[in-house]
Amino acid sequence: MTQPSTPTYTLAELAEHLDARLVGDGSRRLNGLATLKDAGPDRLAFLTNPTYLKDLAATAAGAVLLHPEHAAQCPVDRLELDNPYLGYAKLSRLFDPLLSRPPGGIHPSAVVADDARLGEAVEVGPLAVVEAGVELGDGVVVGPGCVIGAGARIGRGSRLHPNVTVCHGVVIGERAILHSGCVIGGDGFGFAHDGDGWHKIAQLGRVVMGDDVEIGSCSSIDRGALEDTRIGNDVKIDSQVQIAHNVQIGDHSALAGCVGIAGSTRVGRYCMLGGGVGLAGHLTICDRVQVTGMSLVTNSIEEPGVYSSGTGAMQNAQWRKNAVRFKQLDEIARRLARLEKRDPQG
Amino acid sequence: MTQPSTPTYTLAELAEHLDARLVGDGSRRLNGLATLKDAGPDRLAFLTNPTYLKDLAATAAGAVLLHPEHAAQCPVDRLELDNPYLGYAKLSRLFDPLLSRPPGGIHPSAVVADDARLGEAVEVGPLAVVEAGVELGDGVVVGPGCVIGAGARIGRGSRLHPNVTVCHGVVIGERAILHSGCVIGGDGFGFAHDGDGWHKIAQLGRVVMGDDVEIGSCSSIDRGALEDTRIGNDVKIDSQVQIAHNVQIGDHSALAGCVGIAGSTRVGRYCMLGGGVGLAGHLTICDRVQVTGMSLVTNSIEEPGVYSSGTGAMQNAQWRKNAVRFKQLDEIARRLARLEKRDPQG
Amino acid sequence: MTQPSTPTYTLAELAEHLDARLVGDGSRRLNGLATLKDAGPDRLAFLTNPTYLKDLAATAAGAVLLHPEHAAQCPVDRLELDNPYLGYAKLSRLFDPLLSRPPGGIHPSAVVADDARLGEAVEVGPLAVVEAGVELGDGVVVGPGCVIGAGARIGRGSRLHPNVTVCHGVVIGERAILHSGCVIGGDGFGFAHDGDGWHKIAQLGRVVMGDDVEIGSCSSIDRGALEDTRIGNDVKIDSQVQIAHNVQIGDHSALAGCVGIAGSTRVGRYCMLGGGVGLAGHLTICDRVQVTGMSLVTNSIEEPGVYSSGTGAMQNAQWRKNAVRFKQLDEIARRLARLEKRDPQG
Known part of the structure; x- marks a missing residue:
């Protein structure tokens, strides 16, 4: 540009x-x-x-x-x-210099399929690829080096920074912002075991994203196995986030960097997940849940509120002593109960 | 396409x-x-x-x-x-529409070195790069925007989705599936310290992958320092996974999203690592070990079984009280032992 | 090549x-x-x-x-x-074969802006993009598929492996090594809330990196909101690392794979962060701090030393018992204190 x-x-x-x-x-x-x-x-x-x-x-x-x-x-x-x-x-x-630039049109080095449907004032940057059947709404910007897979649809006003990959059939709403290196619609992780080895389950669903979604650098959102992975409206996802297949994220939720969400989990609306949070698979997290950084959630959450796990850092010498005791914690609790029983004033 | x-x-x-x-x-x-x-x-x-x-x-x-x-x-x-x-x-x-497409041949916009050796029915997508000395087996599909470094070899029937990077000298077996944004063979993280600053150790090994390996979106597998990083047959690796230099992963093992494995660790056959699991460096994990999500493993594991660490999420107010006590855990254990000693019935 | x-x-x-x-x-x-x-x-x-x-x-x-x-x-x-x-x-x-190759010049398939300023012996690989106003110092190597955004500056002797993205206005020092898939200068994660939805805060700062910096595969360093994200000299960053906006990393520090640092945190000189470590936002970490793998740091650190959090993995059956007790830890501590009070010898 x-x-x-x-x-x-x-x-x-x-x-x-x-x-x-x-x-x-x-x-x-x-x-x-x-x-x-x-x-x-x-x-x-x-x-x-x-x-x-x-x-x-x-x-x-x-x-x-x-x-x-x-x-x-x-x-x-x-x-x-x-x-x-x-x-x-x-x-x-x-004051964003990127937003005040006039659209650059279709760069001659881009490879755009004949049957791709491009709206008005679309920009396709140098060495980008737009495959067959793709639809790009008015004012969409596809940065240099991006690849838009066959049949994908991107709503008007969306901007793809350089080197973004949108896989075949993915649907992206209006005014999306996709940052460099992110991958929307790679295969989910699904295999059947025959007792000895793995058999791949083809991932036949799509990713379907609402309007006003932002996805950070190097994040990945996997396509659904059969049904679609769904990202609601106004969902904001930071860098290095992994969203597995069939996950659903409700409107207005925000996910900080390095979050990982396992397959088929549903996150409600207005949720906020701190950096590095992990959600196990097949959970339901209700609306307005906040999870603090690097917590692990292995059960569904039915009450709005703030949730946490883990322990904060301390000096290593002190930590080593406490971490060893963690392995004795059940025994400590049993010993305490035994003492209490014997306590004559108990 | x-x-x-x-x-x-x-x-x-x-x-x-x-x-x-x-x-x-x-x-x-x-x-x-x-x-x-x-x-x-x-x-x-x-x-x-x-x-x-x-x-x-x-x-x-x-x-x-x-x-x-x-x-x-x-x-x-x-x-x-x-x-x-x-x-x-x-x-x-x-029913996977990608698998039923006829191969697309070498796109005129791809840059393929004269001495690259391409098998039959190979597809090289738009704006992909195949460097000198590369070997692509029969039926290999190289997606748009991929870069295959000099001297790399990819076995027949493998499919590289768009924007994959395979670095120089990497060896990939048959029927591999590499998802967008993954990087196979970037440098391992090796430096010598001279007391003040870092001196890079050139990473002279390769990545060598067996047959039927799948690597998820945005995952990275680093090349070995001297010896090779080795991924066995039928190993399945999800998105956002990091495999450091000189790691070895045994046949039929599966690694969920966001796993990180530090340098020179060896993982056995038929292992399963949950999402976000971290393995420290220089460990040996035996066959048929399963590690649950977000656990940290800092010691070798010699017995098959299921292993875990960490604690599950709870309401923040409750968590704060417990997390503070974790820092007193060693002291709590000592106080309990003191009471037990004094217990007349002990 | x-x-x-x-x-x-x-x-x-x-x-x-x-x-x-x-x-x-x-x-x-x-x-x-x-x-x-x-x-x-x-x-x-x-x-x-x-x-x-x-x-x-x-x-x-x-x-x-x-x-x-x-x-x-x-x-x-x-x-x-x-x-x-x-x-x-x-x-x-x-003995690194990459380092002994003669520079390859500007590949005819690369798209280089007319006003880009290229030093001597610069190599721009096939299908790379160098946008307007970019400055590349002597001997810079831009690998295949890289995109260098408008106005970015890269110091002499730096090497960008294939498929790297350097966003507009980013400044990279001399002798940098950027591995495939990394993204330097994507937007930081900043939004204002109007009570119902999110309003994006344009990220108007840059990333400014010193000399001798290395960045691993698939890592992302976000641009500052107003001020710059700053990476010091001789900083070594491994793969899959996320550095948020406005972070500062001091000279000679090293960050292992999968580290995540939240916004505006300052890391001192000669620090070492183990794999998967998370630093919360707005912290100050002094010089010569080492944090062990997968620890969470939520408070500033003012004393050099080694810091840790979390607990190591154990057999799942044993872990379940202890993890349940963690949720009772505050109650256990209170019960212990009560017993101690009653202890006639106390």
């Missing part, structure tokens, strides 16, 4: 974009975002976390986005908004 | 393929597999798990594959087989 | 390369390295670990690299060096 250039906006344009209250010079030009500490006069800073209130008075930012309650302490022009963090998110996209 | 179309078979053809007992109309045409619940009259359903026996009476499937003991309850045509799950596996491959 | 051939050296050349003491026939030709057990007369073996001293007397190697203290027991020609393991590392690179 051509080298992206960073756009600039006036403070008035930014205020209008957010429907925020502007106090100061609306004609001021800003070319990016920065922290209160780092921002210069051409940057918009923001205060979204009271921890950084100490940096407000001395900021050299051109303007600051903040909650009205901190307005009095702001030494420069400002945008006032009830949810400044949400405002920051919305403005950040204005 | 051209868009695959799903093949159809008569019930008699399916019976013959499985050597199963056919009861019903052998001329019935079936175009796919489905669950008892979802199947329509053009689908074959199957009963492989008694849990689903309740769905049998009401199935709308064209026919059902099941064990003879359930034949009497089957309301439609049927195939009887002693191991219906194995039968399902075998039939599933008949 | 053309098929690499293994170089050969005389024993005198190897001695000079290491500044080692040569005892024997300096004109002897050697074409590779091997273990004491496997080496034939055309190989150099080495003794770097006393465990293998037993193999020294019977070695058939052409020569052996060892510490002077073992010289008397060496039955063949030898190179004596105080740090033979470091010597092995240095020699291993002489």
Whole structure:
């Protein structure tokens, strides 16, 4: 692609974009975002976390986005908004150089099947492959080196970063963002045993993803065995995540890096799985469950709430002593019960 | 590739393929597999798990594959087989649209070295690279975007899905299936320290894989430092798995997603590692060992059996109390022993 | 690339390369390295670990690299060096066939932007993409299928194995080694919540890597949200590692396979993280911290040393009993305290 250039906006344009209250010079030009500490006069800073209130008075930012309650302490022009963090998110996209580039069209080195159906303003980058029967909605961007397998469908406004693989028959909704190295629709892990060796079960289902889904770098979502693996709307999946066949993830759930979910497990809506969490197969996790980092879940969860397993790190010498005792834990509990029985005051 | 179309078979053809007992109309045409619940009259359903026996009476499937003991309850045509799950596996491959496509030949956009030796009916997809001295056996399929490094050898009937990387000198057996994004033969992680910084140890070994190996999406198998990393016959490796240098995996073993095996560890035959299991380096794991999900193995295992570590998830509030106590566990055990000593009845 | 051939050296050349003491026939030709057990007369073996001293007397190697203290027991020609393991590392690179190939130039199938600035002796492999504004230093090798995003800079002597993705604006130092499937500069995982759904925070920072960094297969290093994700000099990162946005890794640190580091955490210099270790976000880990495999770190670490969490694997039947007791651990501790209180000798 051509080298992206960073756009600039006036403070008035930014205020209008957010429907925020502007106090100061609306004609001021800003070319990016920065922290209160780092921002210069051409940057918009923001205060979204009271921890950084100490940096407000001395900021050299051109303007600051903040909650009205901190307005009095702001030494420069400002945008006032009830949810400044949400405002920051919305403005950040204005300054993303990738998003302001004009679409690049179909690069002559891309290999696009004759019968692929491409919407308007579609971009297919250099050395990408779009196989037979693929449908790409309006404004879809397929990065360099991507491969879109036969019959896959990608909804309008979706962006595939370089070297993404979408396997045959996969269905991706609108406004998806797929990061480099991710693989959508590889085979699930299914085999029958004949007593001696393994017989592969062909994975005949698809992956079907809703709208507004994001998938991180090097993540993999396996296709279903017979039914489809299903990712709901507005599901956000970080890097290095593995989703096995037939899994279902409910709308608005978020999965941090290195999560692994085994086959046929259903995760509800508005769930949040911390980094490295593992869910065993064939579980049902209800809505609004949060699991903290690196926990292992081996049973279904029926109550919303926060769940955890494991133990935090400690100095190795201390840990060794405790870890050895873990292997005696059942015995310790039995010995304690025996003592209690004998206790004359018990 | 051209868009695959799903093949159809008569019930008699399916019976013959499985050597199963056919009861019903052998001329019935079936175009796919489905669950008892979802199947329509053009689908074959199957009963492989008694849990689903309740769905049998009401199935709308064209026919059902099941064990003879359930034949009497089957309301439609049927195939009887002693191991219906194995039968399902075998039939599933008949219905895989990828497997019924004719080979596509060498795509003009692929870059194939002059001295590469290609067997009969080899397919090299668009924008794939086959470097010097590579050998591809009969019927090998190299998907779009794959790179096969110099001198690598891939046995007949193997299939590489899109965007697979096989590094120089790697040896892959017959009928391998490599899923998108996997990397076979990247460098192992070896460095010498000079007291201040790291000096790379060139990784001069190879990866050598037996026949009938499957490797999942985004998995990586590192080349050996001096000797080879070795993957036995009929080894099945899921997605996001990491195999370090000089590891050996015995025949018929299966590794679920997100497993990590550190350098020089040897895993026996018929082993099964659950999702997210970690094996430390330089261990020997004997045949027929099963390790449950997310367990950490830091010592060699000499007895077949099932092994585990860790603790299951619980509500966070409860977990916090217990996890704190884990740090006191050695002290708790000592205090208990002290009490026991003082116990007059002890 | 053309098929690499293994170089050969005389024993005198190897001695000079290491500044080692040569005892024997300096004109002897050697074409590779091997273990004491496997080496034939055309190989150099080495003794770097006393465990293998037993193999020294019977070695058939052409020569052996060892510490002077073992010289008397060496039955063949030898190179004596105080740090033979470091010597092995240095020699291993002489025998790496990839490193002795002449650079291949710009392959005609590569797509290189007109305004990309390429140093001398740069190699861009088949079907690689180098976007607008990219700078590649002298001797950089870009493997087949790699994509280098707009404006990225890669320092001289760096090597990108096949199918690497370097995203736009990323800065990579000199002599980097990036293995296949790794992704440098994908988006960090940042979203604001509006009470119902997620709003993406554009990731406007970069990844900035120092010199002599190595990144393993299928690893991902996310770009910063506003500031940069920073990887120091001589940092070694294994395969399947995930580094989230805004993380900083100090010089000379090493991260084994499957490590995951959450956002904004800072790791010091000379740290070593074992396989599968997870670091929570916003932590500070001081210099010279070592964390053992699969440990979870949820608090900052201010003292150098070795840290651990978790428990080792045991037989499943035994583990089940102990794991159940873990859920009673706080109650066990309270019951013990109660007994102690009642103890008349307490």
